[in-house]
Amino acid sequence: MDQRISFLTLAVADLDATRRFYRDGLGWTPEVDVPGEVLMFRAGPQLVLSLWERSHFEGEVGTLMTGPGVAPITIAHNVADPAGVDEVLAAAEAAGSPHVQVAVQRDWGGYTGYFADPDGYRWEIAFNPDPGLAGIVLPD
């Protein structure tokens, strides 16, 4: 099996709220938009982010874990400098993010903060000074 991820799919409760946040708030352009069912955005050279309405997700994949606490994933968006981290967090707040954790200096040398999308999925906005990892994930 090749080391490749083609789609990341997140189960969402309210696709209209999701559209308002990602399309209208963050200014992203949908690749596919089927109201009440699914919304897809390009998220990299060979990657699509798919937001799938919860009942459709459950019908195919299985009953969802529920309850308090955060989902066991984070999505990182890396930028080229620390100022870019603060800028993106401010943009997410302006877009209506229900939860923003201000960026702090991390033990490993980076500077990162988090915002939540309407379903609480955590995006980590990150500056990573490691040239190896930055070289992999940052666009040319």
Place this chain on the structure above:
Amino acid sequence: MDQRISFLTLAVADLDATRRFYRDGLGWTPEVDVPGEVLMFRAGPQLVLSLWERSHFEGEVGTLMTGPGVAPITIAHNVADPAGVDEVLAAAEAAGSPHVQVAVQRDWGGYTGYFADPDGYRWEIAFNPDPGLAGIVLPD
């Protein structure tokens, strides 16, 4: 905010089991391997998959949702033809996947099945006949 995902991070219970599955079972090559803490694999042209030991994840992001049911995400790995779907699912089973859902024809025209990694995260192995989406996610 650009439409880019740099890292997908999954909280994992046992990093040694994770390493056995992805590295030894699926044959993937780690980019970063810090025993007991984190394991990272390249997963696309500008994408890294990070498997982060649960207590470290919780220390930074917050207490995890627990309980029965599946995590609210899937990761898709697209291939160029239906036979490729069956091959990858067989490879995942041989690698020790705790749960494989055989591929079926989907209403939207694709052919997909799922396997679970050691933490139950679902990978969808997919053939998508839509040339638009396939053109985005498949390598050249």
